[in-house]
Amino acid sequence: MILSWPRSKNIACRTKITGPVRVKRAGPRHLEGRGMAVASEVHEDGSLFSKLDRMLVVLERFLALLSGIAAFSLMFLAAWSVSSRTFFGAPLLGYVDLIEMLMPLIAIMGVAYVQRGGGHVRMDILIGRLGGRALWAVELITVMLIFILMLALLWGSWSHFDRSFDFAKPLWSRDSTIDISLPIWPSKLIVPVAFFVLSIRLALQIWGYGRAFALNLERPPGVPVKLSVNEQAKAEAHSLGGRD
Numbered sequence: 001m002i003l004s005w006p007r008s009k010n011i012a013c014r015t016k017i018t019g020p021v022r023v024k025r026a027g028p029r030h031l032e033g034r035g036m037a038v039a040s041e042v043h044e045d046g047s048l049f050s051k052l053d054r055m056l057v058v059l060e061r062f063l064a065l066l067s068g069i070a071a072f073s074l075m076f077l078a079a080w081s082v083s084s085r086t087f088f089g090a091p092l093l094g095y096v097d098l099i100e101m102l103m104p105l106i107a108i109m110g111v112a113y114v115q116r117g118g119g120h121v122r123m124d125i126l127i128g129r130l131g132g133r134a135l136w137a138v139e140l141i142t143v144m145l146i147f148i149l150m151l152a153l154l155w156g157s158w159s160h161f162d163r164s165f166d167f168a169k170p171l172w173s174r175d176s177t178i179d180i181s182l183p184i185w186p187s188k189l190i191v192p193v194a195f196f197v198l199s200i201r202l203a204l205q206i207w208g209y210g211r212a213f214a215l216n217l218e219r220p221p222g223v224p225v226k227l228s229v230n231e232q233a234k235a236e237a238h239s240l241g242g243r244d
Helices: 004-018 021-025 048-088 095-108 111-116 132-164 185-215 229-241
Strands: 040-042 224-226
Touching: 048 095, 048 111, 048 185, 095 185, 111 185, 132 185
Parallel strands: none
Antiparallel strands: 040 224
């Protein structure tokens, strides 16, 4: 009996993995893009609002690409620093300073792109049970609160950049990094730029959710719409198999 019990358990586990329950149990991936299973999607149509959404997403994808390039550069710098220390006895000069400069680009630049696809971490236990105008009203209020917060953060981050930038100073900077004296204002400028793009995205979503609430739309364009379990399963199967 001791030998047969784990065997039966393994069989049960294989049944759960290979059976139709596997797709339902798989956690949704909150990512927006091609070739990925998604928990929400953004619809498009020929309206002016949808055209503005498509124009803005081009900029958001470019900023997200810059963020990804910065993350790759950070891994390259880490490998370079470790290799230099191991083989030549001297780490990369200014390694910590370069990390300090790249961190805002990695952490902040793609925030608007993720907001467009509804990919930020959120608790949807209550929202997931709503539908119709009730759902759009809750989404509208939530996005409006985020928009107000982002305006305050945009003002504060711009003031933080302004204290660091000065045309009369060398390299236009009032402060610099400790090791190799890089000007800090470029990394400080990244934050208000990213927050400004996010504020535009939030303003569009306020318009979109307000439009959905007024017209009682089922699948409004320009805002993330949560997929059903069956739609998530189809999207995941399509991303894994390349076909429906």
